[in-house]
Amino acid sequence: MRTSPYETIWYNASLATMTPGGAPYGTIRDGAIAARDGRIAWVGARAELPDAPERLAERAIDAGGGWITPGLVDPHTHLVFGGDRVADFERRVAGESYVAAAAGGSGILHTVSMTRTADEATLLRDALRRVRTMIAHGTTTLEIKSGYGLDVETEMRLLRVARRIGSELGISVRTTYLGAHVVPPEYAQRRDEYLALICDVVLPRVAAEGLADAVDVFCDAIAFSPAETARVLEAAQRLGLAVKVHADQIADTGAAAVAARFHALSADHLERTGDEGVRLLAEAGTVAVLLPGAYHYLRETVKPPVDALRAHGVPIALATDCNPGTSPVLTLPTAMNLGCVLFGLSPEEALAAVTRNAARALGLNDRGELRAGARCDLALWNAASPAELSYWLGGSPCAGTVIAGRPLSS
Amino acid sequence: MRTSPYETIWYNASLATMTPGGAPYGTIRDGAIAARDGRIAWVGARAELPDAPERLAERAIDAGGGWITPGLVDPHTHLVFGGDRVADFERRVAGESYVAAAAGGSGILHTVSMTRTADEATLLRDALRRVRTMIAHGTTTLEIKSGYGLDVETEMRLLRVARRIGSELGISVRTTYLGAHVVPPEYAQRRDEYLALICDVVLPRVAAEGLADAVDVFCDAIAFSPAETARVLEAAQRLGLAVKVHADQIADTGAAAVAARFHALSADHLERTGDEGVRLLAEAGTVAVLLPGAYHYLRETVKPPVDALRAHGVPIALATDCNPGTSPVLTLPTAMNLGCVLFGLSPEEALAAVTRNAARALGLNDRGELRAGARCDLALWNAASPAELSYWLGGSPCAGTVIAGRPLSS
Numbered sequence: 001m002r003t004s005p006y007e008t009i010w011y012n013a014s015l016a017t018m019t020p021g022g023a024p025y026g027t028i029r030d031g032a033i034a035a036r037d038g039r040i041a042w043v044g045a046r047a048e049l050p051d052a053p054e055r056l057a058e059r060a061i062d063a064g065g066g067w068i069t070p071g072l073v074d075p076h077t078h079l080v081f082g083g084d085r086v087a088d089f090e091r092r093v094a095g096e097s098y099v100a101a102a103a104g105g106s107g108i109l110h111t112v113s114m115t116r117t118a119d120e121a122t123l124l125r126d127a128l129r130r131v132r133t134m135i136a137h138g139t140t141t142l143e144i145k146s147g148y149g150l151d152v153e154t155e156m157r158l159l160r161v162a163r164r165i166g167s168e169l170g171i172s173v174r175t176t177y178l179g180a181h182v183v184p185p186e187y188a189q190r191r192d193e194y195l196a197l198i199c200d201v202v203l204p205r206v207a208a209e210g211l212a213d214a215v216d217v218f219c220d221a222i223a224f225s226p227a228e229t230a231r232v233l234e235a236a237q238r239l240g241l242a243v244k245v246h247a248d249q250i251a252d253t254g255a256a257a258v259a260a261r262f263h264a265l266s267a268d269h270l271e272r273t274g275d276e277g278v279r280l281l282a283e284a285g286t287v288a289v290l291l292p293g294a295y296h297y298l299r300e301t302v303k304p305p306v307d308a309l310r311a312h313g314v315p316i317a318l319a320t321d322c323n324p325g326t327s328p329v330l331t332l333p334t335a336m337n338l339g340c341v342l343f344g345l346s347p348e349e350a351l352a353a354v355t356r357n358a359a360r361a362l363g364l365n366d367r368g369e370l371r372a373g374a375r376c377d378l379a380l381w382n383a384a385s386p387a388e389l390s391y392w393l394g395g396s397p398c399a400g401t402v403i404a405g406r407p408l409s410s
Numbered sequence: 411m412r413t414s415p416y417e418t419i420w421y422n423a424s425l426a427t428m429t430p431g432g433a434p435y436g437t438i439r440d441g442a443i444a445a446r447d448g449r450i451a452w453v454g455a456r457a458e459l460p461d462a463p464e465r466l467a468e469r470a471i472d473a474g475g476g477w478i479t480p481g482l483v484d485p486h487t488h489l490v491f492g493g494d495r496v497a498d499f500e501r502r503v504a505g506e507s508y509v510a511a512a513a514g515g516s517g518i519l520h521t522v523s524m525t526r527t528a529d530e531a532t533l534l535r536d537a538l539r540r541v542r543t544m545i546a547h548g549t550t551t552l553e554i555k556s557g558y559g560l561d562v563e564t565e566m567r568l569l570r571v572a573r574r575i576g577s578e579l580g581i582s583v584r585t586t587y588l589g590a591h592v593v594p595p596e597y598a599q600r601r602d603e604y605l606a607l608i609c610d611v612v613l614p615r616v617a618a619e620g621l622a623d624a625v626d627v628f629c630d631a632i633a634f635s636p637a638e639t640a641r642v643l644e645a646a647q648r649l650g651l652a653v654k655v656h657a658d659q660i661a662d663t664g665a666a667a668v669a670a671r672f673h674a675l676s677a678d679h680l681e682r683t684g685d686e687g688v689r690l691l692a693e694a695g696t697v698a699v700l701l702p703g704a705y706h707y708l709r710e711t712v713k714p715p716v717d718a719l720r721a722h723g724v725p726i727a728l729a730t731d732c733n734p735g736t737s738p739v740l741t742l743p744t745a746m747n748l749g750c751v752l753f754g755l756s757p758e759e760a761l762a763a764v765t766r767n768a769a770r771a772l773g774l775n776d777r778g779e780l781r782a783g784a785r786c787d788l789a790l791w792n793a794a795s796p797a798e799l800s801y802w803l804g805g806s807p808c809a810g811t812v813i814a815g816r817p818l819s820s
Contacts (some may be wrong), residue, residue: 086797090757093750129792133805293803296751320804334804340503341706347500382539387496393703394730394744394804395543 006034006057008405010378011046013063016386017370018070018355024348025386026369033068035376038404043370061407064399067386069351070368071140071377071401072332073358076268076289076319078178080127080161081148083114085324092297099222099250108148108182111324115148115158123161124168130322130330131165137331137396138379138389140403142171143319143362145216147178151186152202155179159211170403172377174362176244177203177212180224180232195228199235207239214242214265214363219255226258233262242363248272249294260284266317266361270304271295278305282312287361289317290353292338293327306343316345317361318353333389333396340390347387378402416444416467418815420788421456423473426796427780428480428765434758435796436779443478445786448814453780471817474809477796479761480778481550481787481811482742483768486678486699486729488588490537490571491558493524495734502707509632509660518558518592521734525558525568533571534578540732540740541575547741547806548789548799550813552581553729553772555626557588561596562612565589569621580813582787584772586654587613587622590634590642605638609645617649624675624773628656629665636668643672652773658682659704670694676727676771680714681705688715692722697771699727700763702748703737716753726755727771728763743799743806750800757797788812 010033017026032049034042034057046053053060088107115123134142144162149155159175166173179198187194206212215236219229223246233243242265247255249269256277259267267273267281268289281288290304309316318339321327329335336350345353359368367375381389383397401408420443427436442459444452444467456463463470498517525533544552554572559565569585576583589608597604616622625646629639633656643653652675657665659679666687669677677683677691678699691698700714719726728749731737739745746760755763769778777785791799792807799806811818 084794084798084801086757086795086801089750089801090797093754093756095754130805137804296803299751328802329804330802331804340499341709344503344505346503347496384494385496387500388494391494391496391499392738392740393706394547395540395740 004056004058006036006041008035008059008061009033009053009057010061010063010068011053012065013068013380015043015370016067016069016351017043018352019369019371020356025351031068033370033376033378035405038376040370040372040374040376042372063380064382066399067381067383068370069138069379069381069386069389070355070370071379071403072138072354073141073362073364073368074134074139074319074332074354075143075266075317075358075361076291076321077143078145078147078321078323079130080123080144080158081111081115081324082118082123083111083324085111088325107325109185111148112150112184116151116154120157120161123157124164127161127165128168131169131171133330134320134332135169135171135401135408136398137333138398138401139332140171140377140379140401141174141359141362141364141367143174143176145176145178147181150179150181150184152197152205155202156205156211159206163211170406170408172403174213174364175211176214176216177206178216178218180217180229182218182223191228195231198232203235203239207241212241214244216244216246218246219253219258220246220249221251221253226254229255229258230262233258233264237262244268248277252277256281259286265363268319269294271300271302273305275305275308278308278312278314282314287315287317287357289319289361290339290343291319291321291327292342293321293329293335295342296338297326297328303343306345315357315360316349316353317357318350319358331396333398334393336390337393347390350390351386376402376405414466414468416446416451418445418469418471419443419463419467420471420473420478421463422475423478423790425453425780426477426479426761427453428762429779429781430766435761441478443780443786443788445815448786450780450782450784450786452782473790474792476809477791477793478780479548479789479791479796479799480765480780481789481813482548482764483551483772483774483778484544484549484729484742484764485553485676485727485768485771486701486731487553488555488557488731488733489540490533490554490568491521491525491734492528492533493521493734495521498735517735519595521558522560522594526561526564530567530571533567534574537571537575538578541579541581543740544730544742545579545581545811545818546808547743548808548811549742550581550787550789550811551584551769551772551774551777553584553586555586555588557591560589560591560594562607562615565612566615566621569616573621580816580818582813584623584774585621586624586626587616588626588628590627590639592628592633601638605641608642613645613649617651622651624652624654626654626656629663629668630656630659631661631663636664639665639668640672643668647672654678658687662687666691669696675773678729679704681710681712683715685715685718688718688722688724692724697725697727697767699729699771700749700753701729701731701737702752703731703739703745705752706748707736707738713753716755725767725770726759726763727767728760729768741806743808744803746800747803757800760800761796786812786815
């Protein structure tokens with residue numbers, strides 16, 4: 001009986017390792033990747049393998065001359081929800097604004113109402129369909145927020161569904177409690193009581209049951225103030241949970257500064273963040289998660305401060321922001337295309353934004369680059385260059401994904 | 411032996427028949443469609459079927475409670491080409507304009523150079539991959555233009571590849587000769603000789619061999635003048651070929667008026683067409699084919715005159731414009747989303763634009779609506795409403811397509 005040093009080797013591919021500091025994309029031409037125990041055990045030029053792939057591994061996979069990238073990481077989604085917001089979409093393309101929709105009782109509160117009445121099986125079934133599409137286009141790690149329940153039971157249900165998506169599909173899911181998404185209608189005149197519910201009731205339960213990896217607050221003109229945000233983030237940090245902030249999408253209310261003060265993993269949106277906010281994010285080591293899907297759907301004209309983020313060295317991530325209202329976007333290559341076309345990111349920045357920087361936005365330092373010791377999460381592409389991932393729209397050249405060394409599709 | 415009146419019946423679906431004048435989308439709730447000999451033999455409410463579906467047809471297909479629309483029609487693509495234009499994409503997101511790229515020797519001429527050196531098998535293999543993605547998202551009829559060869563042999567090769575896509579995949583392909591795309595470099599100082607080549611050499615051969623269903627001219631500031639366009643369209647009409655025009659994308663040179671004068675099937679792009687041009691299109695019965703993919707990729711700010719087209723009653727179609735330079739868009743639901751978000755079409759207008767009006771833009775009056783006698787080209791959708799086709803981006807709820815009564819995927 002032969003014992004191979006590796007379980008699987010992928011060869012006959014160019015590798016976009018995304019390791020910074022070297023060639024563009026950290027490229028290795030004619031490379032190979034060897035996996036053992038769910039991790040990358042070896043990565044390099046195929047010529048440097050000490051033997052033929054099929055003699056070194058139980059399984060040698062010819063990648064057909066395409067590209068292999070780190071499995072893509074989607075650091076911001078709201079993909080578990082009931083119903084849809086097609087009616088909002090129809091009104092918006094006819095000219096109505098997002099703020100008007102929110103004020104008119106549609107918007108997020110419509111989804112809250114649909115989600116509260118949806119049972120766990122229905123929520124799971126619909127979300128699984130969306131996540132399967134994401135995986136088919138390269139996603140291997142996914143953040144999922146609650147925030148369409150707001151009441152205790154529905155928020156817990158959303159987080160349980162998010163956890164089940166991970167166990168059912170084998171994809172890596174990070175959950176985020178977003179009770180502070182909007183004030184629910186039953187607390188409309190009692191904001192303070194709602195914040196007390198979040199901080200004193202739901203957060204401790206969520207933490208005790210291990211349902212959330214992080215806590216998020218929508219800090220903006222139509223949601224929570226910086227002071228309210230700070231109250232929730234403090235409560236989260238007392239419980240040992242990581243924090244993040246929806247910041248400055250609609251108005252610059254100083255949300256980026258709050259995110260920085262709490263050393264948030266990420267500050268997300270940032271369309272209206274000023275230079276001082278960017279400077280504070282840089283100092284705090286907070287990642288900027290840009291959400292071009294919402295920018296597209298809302299026909300925004302004010303872009304996030306990409307040049308300032310670059311100048312200050314804030315890492316830029318991209319996410320689908322998959323949600324029924326402002327970003328029914330299903331795949332990361334779509335977010336990459338929108339990030340390039342709408343925000344002027346380069347295709348290399350867009351790929352770093354959904355690998356290395358997106359992993360950092362989730363506090364995960366074991367993925368997002370192809371290097372020995374990292375999780376063996378890969379995406380395989382029928383492409384002549386990694387820029388093609390950002391180039392196409394409405395389809396991607398994804399040929400398969402690998403999660404913890406295990407091929408999921410091809 | 412039992413003889414069923416129908417070959418196939420689809421039931422348990424809402425039907426968006428797209429027949430104008432009645433309910434939105436021509437909707438029939440809880441409908442059924444029966445096919446015989448590749449055509450729709452019966453369509454209506456399931457309750458009006460004279461017997462159970464499985465007793466009326468050899469095959470009864472439960473559509474699972476989703477929606478059925480006419481198979482989608484893509485009336486404008488350049489999807490057979492060599493190489494890619496990723497380098498143009500990278501320069502453009504960094505700020506360079508399309509016109510500058512064209513002047514700098516990249517642009518269309520770069521693809522011409524890559525296409526001339528590509529053999530027929532490679533062109534076919536790459537194009538088939540793209541068309542399979544299109545079919546998976548609902549397309550059942552497809553226009554394909556030449557125009558990346560410009561010399562006689564390569565143009566013929568492109569049209570042959572287009573025809574082969576139809577025969578290999580069973581999809582309905584309409585071919586268009588676009589020799590007048592740009593002046594090739596070898597004729598740079600001899601425009602008139604190039605036009606003579608098109609009119610006196612290539613057009614007669616293309617017509618004699620039955621390789622083209624129509625002839626198109628890129629009539630714009632960086633391509634051909636209205637007078638040059640008229641010369642090509644006249645030659646085409648003498649040979650009995652239908653005509654169409656790329657009109658007023660970059661400047662209003664009067665291209666829409668030329669299209670109208672020749673009663674073109676369609677005038678395409680129209681970003682800069684003025685009110686008089688729209689009026690002439692309406693009089694001529696020419697369809698406006700809008701191409702929001704190019705608008706997105708080029709970061710255009712001048713929209714086609716949608717309100718004027720509506721006011722004058724010009725039928726509006728949408729297409730992917732699938733091409734490597736300005737619209738690497740693969741699916742019609744993507745074009746529908748962009749048409750709604752960028753141009754303000756309603757989801758119902760967007761669906762009419764890729765069914766009824768797109769069929770008319772190709773001169774096909776046997777499809778684009780679900781009605782008895784039409785070809786049985788269908789698209790099946792896992793959706794709660796037909797507006798969902800325009801709502802998602804980066805994936806579509808397409809559950810299968812049917813071409814001439816034959817299910818292609820599910």
